[in-house]
Amino acid sequence: MQLMRRKKKVSANQDHHIEAFFKIVGEKEVLFEDVDMLSYNCDGFTIHQHSPKAVVFPKNTREVAALVKYCAQNDLPFLARGAGTGLSGGATPLNNEVIISLVKMKGLLSVDYENRKAVVQPGYVNLHLTNSISSKGYYYAPDPSSQYVCTIGGNVAENAGGAHCLKYGVTTNHILGLEVVMPNGDIISIGEDGVPDSPGYDLLGLLTGSEGTLGVVTEITVRILKNPEMKQTVLAYFDQVEDGSRAVSDIISAGIVPAALEMMDQTAIEGVEEGSFPVGHPRDIAALLLIEVDGIAAGIDEQIEEILAVCRNNHVKEVKVAEDDAERGRWWANRKTGFGAMGAISPDYLVQDGVIPRSRLPEVLEQINEISRKYELRIANIFHAGDGNLHPLILFDSRNPGETQKAVDAGSACLKACSDAGGSITGEHGVGIEKIEEMRFIFSDEEIEAQTRIREVFNPGNLLNQGKLFPMPGRCLEVKKAVQ
Amino acid sequence: MELEEVVSPQQIMKTAQGHALGNGGEHTVYPETEDEIARILTYASENGKSVSIIGGGTKRGFGGTKDSDDILLSLEKFAGVIEHVPGDMTVTVKPGTVMKDIQEFLAGHNQMISLDPEWPEYATIGGIVASNSSGPKRLKYGSARDHVIGMRVVYPDGRITRTGGKVVKNVAGYDMNKLFVGSMGTLGVISEITLKLRPLPKQEKLVLLSFSKENWEKLRPFTVSFLDSTIEPVSLELMNPALSKKLADIESYTLAVAFEDVESAVAFQENWLVENKPSEMNMTVMEKEEAVSFWKRFTELSPKDPSSSSDIRASVKTGSKNMDVFHLMVEADRLHHESGAAVYGHGGLGHGVAKMYIEGPEDKVITAVKSIRAKAEELGGYAVITHLPLAVRRQISVWGNQPSYFFLLSGIKKQADPEKILNTGRFVGGI
Amino acid sequence: MSMAKDYTMEKQPACSTKSLSNYFPEDHPDPAKWDDCVHCGMCLEACPTYLETGQEQHSPRGRVHLIHAVAEGEIKMDQSFSDAVFTCLDCRACVTACPADVEVGGLIEEARGQIRRAEPLTGWKKAFSSTILEKLFPHTNRLNKVGGLLRFYQTSGLQSLTRKSGAMNLMPDHLSGMEAIMPNVGHPVREKYKNMPVIPAKGDEVKGRVAFMTGCIMDVMFSDINDATIDVLTHNGSEVVIPKNQTCCGALHVHAGDRDSGRKLAKQNIEAFSDSDTVVINSAGCGCALQEYPELFKDEPEWKEKAEEFSEKIQDISKYLYDTGYEKPQTEMKTRITYHDACHLAHGQGVREEPRQILRDIPGVEVVDMPNADTCCGSAGVYNLTNPDMANAVLDRKMENIPENLEMISMGNPGCMLQMAMGVQKYGRSERIVHTIQLLDWAYKKQKEEQRQLQTSGKG
CATH class of the missing domain: 3.30.43.10 (Uridine Diphospho-n-acetylenolpyruvylglucosamine Reductase, domain 2)
Known part of the structure; x- marks a missing residue:
């Protein structure tokens, strides 16, 4: 819908491409004016901002294919965007791209309960799927904290995780099929009808998490799961971070596979309690654990008892089990809005996404403390302790000269600590533009080149989401190759 | 040189x-x-x-x-556990390590790789990963692709690359693990694999549910309601009567339902079946050793060696929509009686992968294999022949038709192995 | 409409990456508000205009981003910016969704003030503004003279929009079997009680005294609701005063960017209610605006202090009753009803449970949950006049969520009542639109009537 807007005029300094987009998607579905472009100059990662050339809103696969083909034929860089909640700048147009916004392709196309699958368009919001099927007792497992707003298309691009992927896996474990517009405009379909293990290389696995650099996903078949019979959620407060960390290891060692095992430190608790969804966590504790187990009701009590015992063995200050769904809901809302809540205690924050082997938790947390001291910036930690996925939130104030850079450096130092501990620089947020340089912490130039060679197969002109994911040497090699 | x-x-x-x-x-x-x-x-x-x-x-x-x-x-000879950190629930192994050896090692720490591939006493983890093997417990645990978190791979030109890492959650760069899992060794030689582990279940039970042929139509509605309940079976594998006879001496369509959980939860689920199964359904419960022995025989169904008689053996893997496994098992039963070859089949009603083992004279086996493929394709699925003697493989396409996106598969092969020296011709479309 | 000129300040030289603000220094949008926003996007799905357009500039974080960008000198206050800022419904759903409590609503209003300062209205909008906002609402006498509903319609131009909309039908005087006890429409309470300095509490116990803010639309178009409010208050032991000097709350002026008028009205109200400890209001939009008076006086510390004091006194009728206690009716009402959260009650004042509890406390009232009950209906003050397309689209979405087989839809805001009446009409539905407090009032009246009849028959 166009609002309060006089008829658009494509001015002389706009080019004929805009007119071409009008023809493909209709005039109302094209944005190109400066102010509008400014609102698309970043996603959830705001440190780098670049305006696109245009934003187009296709309504179906055919229009996406036509747009992509046009861009390919006219050498126009382009990229796909969902809700724009990504935290690594994956949807930020570095090269004045044409943004193909998929938010108007937001249909739930079909649900097949017998075969446990659903087909959605890429702009369909993650949580809407669970909401649509919950009355029948089903849900969609990947639950990134942004699930209230993020799209499943974006989840595929980033291979999104979430609090419950400890037990149920990340997005890639739940994708059965994809329809993809290739960077030349061809449409391919992998895993049609949700048939498993399509013969051939695992393109579903490769495309999931490729951060929109291999193709534009236009239809997604996902696995849906039956709701567990019962859920129980435990909240445990600790006076020492080390006690909390040890409790995490002990729960896992006890042979329990919790559905979720989350941790927050004192600074993070301050943030969520200042934010919009406080639940009354005490401010004087060093860490809290949020532990959820689910499954057959008959076996849950046993596991809860064991978890409570582990917490007590690790000097828990207070531990309680959620009374009902409402209380569990409040605890999770408090946790899931944790990043945004940092706005309440700091003008800016930078969230990092390192992963470490679970057993290295205490030492890496200590290193992050040191980084905080060294850079004189507060760092809050909210993280998926169960799978070692840390989210150090570096709090800063961009109005202070030089502080943004300091925050970026501190973030990088956190990632270095993670990779030095044998971990990874990103567990679920993706590399985007944010962590391009940090890719070197874990990959050699040759290893990066092995990946860019795969990109060449899909995206030979590199017009699609250029400049993301891989640091320069990869590009140097490509250039070298081109020169040869 | x-x-x-x-x-x-x-x-x-x-x-x-x-x-x-x-x-x-x-x-x-x-x-x-x-x-x-x-x-x-x-x-x-x-x-x-x-x-x-x-x-x-x-x-x-x-x-x-x-x-x-x-x-x-x-x-x-390139075998052995490189690193196991029990607290991290990960293990790093060399590719030649035999599955059973790894599982025994891990069992000492109350952990396991939750994969139940064929021939664990012989199959190496490298081969299992390269072929993305899975068994009936895929229903709950997934296939090899869901367990591999990191690899080292030697490219055909001798360069070494690492994919993934040693952490259970990782999205740095492309998920290159996926490229090599199931690639049938056509892109590189896997030289190290890191997998995520699960705790050994505290209790496991196997329940066989069988319907006589006359009543077997009731199996489907029962399965639908079972899947729709909150019961969490680890496997829900349907066997055709021939296979059921062979493994359990019950000549009828039989569901192999496995439970792995804490004791009280397993007991509850077993009891649920007792209370909710249709009266025409026979129920056999197998405890520890008996269940282990059943599953062991299950993993040995697939032929691995050349046949010693004049008959030949084949195995076929089909992929279909989950519930279409019913139709495929009916087809297996029909072929068993009509094709002149013996056809044993099983398939997961919750995951859509079925396997059929065929034995008989060459021409009969070929006919049966082709019928299975035709049926699978009619259902919108596919059939891949996972075992056949060389001479017969030359007569019949192992992988079936090329997908429309074959250019991507051949492009990937070309990037990794431009000289085509590695396992060439072993994969889809002769890659 | 045309808008070629930029009334903005000169940019800094190009060598500087960030230039000075492109806002006027007076009443400058508050940087502290956008500083809280980290662009996480959790607001997107809460925003009706984003849901409708899918466009960032029509989302809360997009608007905050743009408002910030003007302050950074990156863009000017041009037409596109104005579009983004004025397309906001001011529904505050984003404030509820926001994990960091970003005051998007306040920011939008400040930006609108800047835009109006930069570019005064022209054309029909100017005429509308001057007729309705300046010449009508603030003047009780004129409003009263306009008097009846039809004349108000004719004058405001609402008529063409709501013709056949069923707005006439929403006067809730026809709940079956209750005609006898229904008040007559069209006697503003300020007229009715003008000679009563204090309307006494009924019964023996006097709990306290409250001042009643009658609202301007409320008192002319929905005076029966005001009557009901006074009756419910006095029924529950409150004395009611209606300060004479009160005026329009100014919400519409502030929403439209006319902050100077807003301030003028605010000052008058603050003074008018200076003797009162508690000010009760039954219009969510007005209540919210009164509570936000301090926002208007950033540059006038003295008044800011008074405004803060004033805002503390403001209570929605449902919250006031809920907090101070009310008699649960004894009689059966037998009706199936759903409750719509007025934006300025739920998102603006955090009042959600109180009105629902009142409804549930009336015997025989079956309250059916409405999915997305707290999504805007599209009324949004005069938004349905300025942005009819969007308002209609938002209304369509709202109507999709209304449960079937209802007799009534209850809410706590006159703007919503008009808009929802339109929706009911548009979709050929039959629900009556009622104010929550009316239902309670009717229950009390029915109860009284029953008691009276009982007594009569007892005597007979």
Whole structure:
């Protein structure tokens, strides 16, 4: 819908491409004016901002294919965007791209309960799927904290995780099929009808998490799961971070596979309690654990008892089990809005996404403390302790000269600590533009080149989401190759 | 440069030719380090030698139309656990490690790789990963692709790349693990694998639910309601009557339902079945050893060696919509009685992968295989022939039709192995 | 409409990456508000205009981003910016969704003030503004003279929009079997009680005294609701005063960017209610605006202090009753009803449970949950006049969520009542639109009537 807007005029300094987009998607579905472009100059990662050339809103696969083909034929860089909640700048147009916004392709196309699958368009919001099927007792497992707003298309691009992927896996474990517009405009379909293990290389696995650099996903078949019979959620407060960390290891060692095992430190608790969804966590504790187990009701009590015992063995200050769904809901809302809540205690924050082997938790947390001291910036930690996925939130104030850079450096130092501990620089947020340089912490130039060679197969002109994911040497090699 | 200059002569064996399953090599080479693998592959690519890869040899009859490559690279001696951190629930192993050895090692720490592939006493983890093997417990645990978190891979030109890492959650760069899992050794030689683990279940039980042929239509509605309940079976595998007879001496369609959980939860679920199963359904419960023995025999269904009689053996994997496994098992039953070949089949009603084992005279086996493929394709699925003698593989496409996006598959192969030296012809479309 | 000129300040030289603000220094949008926003996007799905357009500039974080960008000198206050800022419904759903409590609503109003300062209205909008906002609402006498509903319609131009909309039908005087006890429409309480300095509490116990803010639309178009409010208050032991000097709350002026008028009205109200400890209001939009008076006086510390004091006194009628206690009716009402959260009650004042509890406390009232009950209906003050397309689209979405087989839809805001009446009409539905407090009032009246009849028959 166009609002309060006089008829658009494509001015002389706009080019004929805009007119071409009008023809493909209709005039109302094209944005190109400066102010509008400014609102698309970043996603959830705001440190780098670049305006696109245009934003187009296709309504179906055919229009996406036509747009992509046009861009390919006219050498126009382009990229796909969902809700724009990504935290690594994956949807930020570095090269004045044409943004193909998929938010108007937001249909739930079909649900097949017998075969446990659903087909959605890429702009369909993650949580809407669970909401649509919950009355029948089903849900969609990947639950990134942004699930209230993020799209499943974006989840595929980033291979999104979430609090419950400890037990149920990340997005890639739940994708059965994809329809993809290739960077030349061809449409391919992998895993049609949700048939498993399509013969051939695992393109579903490769495309999931490729951060929109291999193709534009236009239809997604996902696995849906039956709701567990019962859920129980435990909240445990600790006076020492080390006690909390040890409790995490002990729960896992006890042979329990919790559905979720989350941790927050004192600074993070301050943030969520200042934010919009406080639940009354005490401010004087060093860490809290949020532990959820689910499954057959008959076996849950046993596991809860064991978890409570582990917490007590690790000097828990207070531990309680959620009374009902409402209380569990409040605890999770408090946790899931944790990043945004940092706005309440700091003008800016930078969230990092390192992963470490679970057993290295205490030492890496200590290193992050040191980084905080060294850079004189507060760092809050909210993280998926169960799978070692840390989210150090570096709090800063961009109005202070030089502080943004300091925050970026501190973030990088956190990632270095993670990779030095044998971990990874990103567990679920993706590399985007944010962590391009940090890719070197874990990959050699040759290893990066092995990946860019795969990109060449899909995206030979590199017009699609250029400049993301891989640091320069990869590009140097490509250039070298081109020169040869 | 000769091969003997690359590795020690003791690691090279001249191989007898004419193996009935093909996929051999003039020389079999037994590297013991990653560096040796790299040297062998560098030698091969520089000298235009073709290389076939083998582990435990359980999948020698799977794909490929060549009797022999120049080099048969055996990873059998490149075995062992490299690192196991119980607290991290991860294990790093060499590719030639036999599945059973890893599981026994892990059991000492109350952990497991939650995969139930064929022939665990012989199959190596490298082969399991390269073929993305899975068994009935895929319903709950997924297939090899869901367990591998990191690898080291030697490219055909000898370069080494790492994919993934040692952490359970990782999205740095492309998910290159996925590229190599199930790639049938056509892109590189896996030299190290890191997998995520699960705790050993505290209790496991196997329940066989069978319907007589007359009543078997009731099986489907029962299965739908079972799947729709909150019960969490680890497997829900339907066997055709021939297979059920063979494994459990019950000649009827039988569901193999496994539970793995804490004791009280397993008991509850078993009891749920008692209370909710239709009266026409017979129920057999197997406890520890009995269940273990059942599953062991289950994993040994797939042929791995050449047939010793004049009959030949084949195995076929189909992929379909979950519930279409019913139709495929009916087809297996029909073929068992009508095709002149014996057809044993099982498939997961919650995951859509089925397997059929066929034995009989060559022409009858070919007919049966073709019928299974036709049925699977009619249902919108596919059939891949996972075992056949070489001579027959030359007559019938192992992988079926090329997908519309074949150009991507061939493009990937070309980037990784431009000289086409690795396991060439073993994969879809002759890749 | 045309808008070629930029009334903005000169940019800094190009060598500087960030230039000075492109806002006027007076009443400058508050940087502290956008500083809280980290662009996480959690607001997107809460925003009706984003849901409708899918466009960032029509989302809360997009608007905050743009408002910030003007302050950074990156863009000017041009037409596109104005579109983004004026397309906001001011529904505050984003404030509820926001994890960091970003005051998007306040920011939008400040930006609108800047835009109006930069570019005064022209054309029909100017005429509308001057007729309705300046010449009508603030003047009780004129409003009263306009008097009846039809004349108000004719004058305001609402008529063409709501013709056949069923707005006439929403006067809730026809709940079956209750005609006898229904008040007559069209006697503003300020007229009715003008000679009563204090309207006494009924019964023996006097709980306290409250001042009643009658609202301007409320008192002319929905005077029966005001009557009901006074009756419910006095029924529950409150004395009611209606300060004479009170005026329009100014919400519409502030929403439209006319902050100077807003301030003028605010000052008058603050003074008018200076003797009162508690000010009760039954219009969510007005209540919210009164509570936000301090926002208007950033540059006038003295008044800011008074405004803060004033805002503390403001209570929605449902919250006031809920907090101070009310008699649960004894009689059966037998009706199936759903409750719509007025934006300025739920998102603006955090009042959600109180009105629902009142409804549930009336015997025989079956309250059916409405999905997305707290999504805007599209009324949004005069938004349905300025942005009819969007308002209609938002209304369509709202109507999709209304449960079937209802007799009534209850809410706590006159703007919503008009808009929802339109929706009911548009979709050929039959629900009556009622104010929550009316239902309670009717229950009390029915109860009284029953008691009276009982007594009569007892005597007879």
